[in-house]
Amino acid sequence: MSLARPRALVFDWDNTLVDSWGTIHAALNTMFARMGHEPWTLDETQLKVRKSLRDAFPAMFGDRWEEARDLYLQAFEALHIERLSPLPDAEVLVQAIVARGHYLALVSNKTGRLLRDEVAALGWGHYFAKVIGAGDAVRDKPDRAPVDLALDGSGIAAGPAVWFVGDTGIDMACALNAGCVPILVHGPEGGLLRDEEFADATPARHFRDCMALAREISQ
Structure with a gap:
């Protein structure tokens, strides 16, 4: 599918540009243990973690959601910088975007302060015009x-x-809610049409990895 060239690209962060699943999983299970909940498997974490804490935790923990949030953030903050790892060719991708003169920003459901700490730890702050995390806007993804x-x-x-x-x-869904072009990088193997997560929010294009998207941007 051919797409018009973008003027701006807005990226997710976790597991789009950096590998975060292991850290998220460890912090969740530390919090679950403190809250008296059964741990999740890594597969469950990868399947269930989508929303920001302020959107997900009230339904999970009721009136104890703020306690769960604080325990999770404490566990995550103890781990996330030392485990921080860009995905293969992620920096090549953002460099290609900047070299083409496109506006580049981040929008993540990771708490804004922690997101900006990670961007700074990688020395990537100069790539992004804006770094927006959960809690920075009046609502979080998938809201626009x-x-x-x-x-x-x-x-x-x-x-x-x-x-x-x-x-x-x-x-x-966030892309579509904002009227933007939804671009999937990584994502499921074997075809999106068989993955119900994308049934109501189908990407316009699907790139298997960061390098594939970097080649598209550089054309």
Whole structure:
């Protein structure tokens, strides 16, 4: 499928540009143990973790959700920098975008402070015009609010000139809610049409890895 070239690209962070599943899984199970909940398998974590803490935890923990949030953040913060690892060719991808002169921003459901700590730890802050995490906008993904905040001041409105790049259905839903072009990187093998996560939020294009998307951007 041919797409018009973007003026701006807005990226998800976790498991789109950096490998975070192991750290998220360890922090969740540390918190679950403290809360008296059964641990999740890694497969369960990868399947269930999509929303921000403020959107997901009230349904999971009721009136104890803020306690669960604080325990999770404490466990995550103890691990995330030392385990931080870019996905293969992720920096090649963001460098290619910057070299083409495209506006580049991040929108993540990771708590904003922790997201910015990770970007700084990799020395990647100069690549991104805006780094927007959970809690920074009035609502989190899949709402369009963080996308609008990420584009604020760029002179580029959310719409078909903006590609939203992520690895999950909630990223694709966020793109569609903002009127942007949904671009899936990584994602399921074996065909999207058989993956119900994308049934109502189908990507416009699917790239198998960061390098495949970097080649598309560089053309």
